[in-house]
Amino acid sequence: MESIKVExxxxxxxxxxxxxxxxxxxxxGPNGDVVTKFDLRFMQPNKDSIPTAALHALEHLLAGxxxxxxxxxxxxxxxxxxxxxxxxxxGTPSVEEVTQALQKSLQRVIEATEIxxxxxxxxxxxxxxSLFGAQExxxxxxxxx
Numbered sequence: 001m002e003s004i005k006v007e008x009x010x011x012x013x014x015x016x017x018x019x020x021x022x023x024x025x026x027x028x029g030p031n032g033d034v035v036t037k038f039d040l041r042f043m044q045p046n047k048d049s050i051p052t053a054a055l056h057a058l059e060h061l062l063a064g065x066x067x068x069x070x071x072x073x074x075x076x077x078x079x080x081x082x083x084x085x086x087x088x089x090x091g092t093p094s095v096e097e098v099t100q101a102l103q104k105s106l107q108r109v110i111e112a113t114e115i116x117x118x119x120x121x122x123x124x125x126x127x128x129x130s131l132f133g134a135q136e137x138x139x140x141x142x143x144x145x
Contacts, residue, residue, distance in 0.1 A: 007024050007025055007037075008024065008039070011024075011039075013045035013046060014045075014046070016041065016044075016045065017044070018041045018042060018043055018044045018045065018083065018084070019041055019042050019043075019084075019141045019144050019145050020039075020041050020145075021038055021039070021040055021041075021095050021098050021099045021102060021145075022038065022039040022041065022095070023036060023037075023038055023039075023095055023098075024037050024038060024039045024086075025037040026092060033090065034090065034091055034092055035074065035088060035089070035090060036088070036089055036090075036091065036092050036093065037086060037087070037088050038086070038087040038088075038089075038095070038098050039084065039086065040076075040084050040085045040086070040087050040098075040102060041083060041084040042083060042084040042085075042137060042140075042141045043082075043083040043084065044083070045081065045083050048083070049081060049082035049083055050082045050083070050133075050137055051082075051130070051133060052082065052128055053128050053129055053130035053133055054130045054133025054134050054136070054137050055078050055082050055137075056078070056125065056128055056129050056130075057115050057129045057130050057131055057133060057134035058078075058085075058109065058134045058137060058138065059076060059077075059078050059085070060115050060116050060117055060118065060123070060129065061105075061108070061109045061112055061115060061116065061134060062076055062085065062102075062105050062106075062109065063076045063116075064116055065104070065105035065108045065109065066087065066101055066102070066105050068105075069100075069101035069104050069105055070089060070093055070097065070098065070101045071089075071091070072089050072090035072091050073087075073088075073089050074088040074089055074090060075087075075088045076088075099145065102145065103142060103145060106138040106141060106142040106145075107138075107142065109134055109135060109138035110135050110138050110139055110142070112131065112134075112135070114131070115129050115131050115134070
């Protein structure tokens with residue numbers, strides 16, 4: 001099989017210590033637009049993972065809260081390994097700025113009383129959400145970040 005070049009496949013997952021925020025890519029488009037991708041790693045790779053209902057709820061909550069803290073957000077996407085999220089923005093905020101925004105957003109997750117868009121019209125799997133789970137993982141990550 002031909003080797004596929006994917007940035008996350010080049011990182012040695014046995015040498016990192018979660019949780020962390022890492023800038024993992026900066027791309028400049030043909031018109032000079034800059035897009036930056038961050039690895040928001042919550043759990044230690046190959047040791048722990050976030051259950052889908054908690055991860056899904058974190059995605060719903062952080063998608064809004066991070067947009068309140070950082071301008072020009074393109075997307076927040078859960079990792080398939082369920083150890084964290086990819087966060088993509090226009091421009092080049094620093095790791096420190098993203099870390100501070102994540103900390104504020106996780107605090108808001110802990111204080112949340114409901115999950116946004118938790119219905120069949122706005123979500124493709126609205127029954128698989130756990131506010132309690134999201135809050136427990138937010139507490140865990142916030143205590144270590």
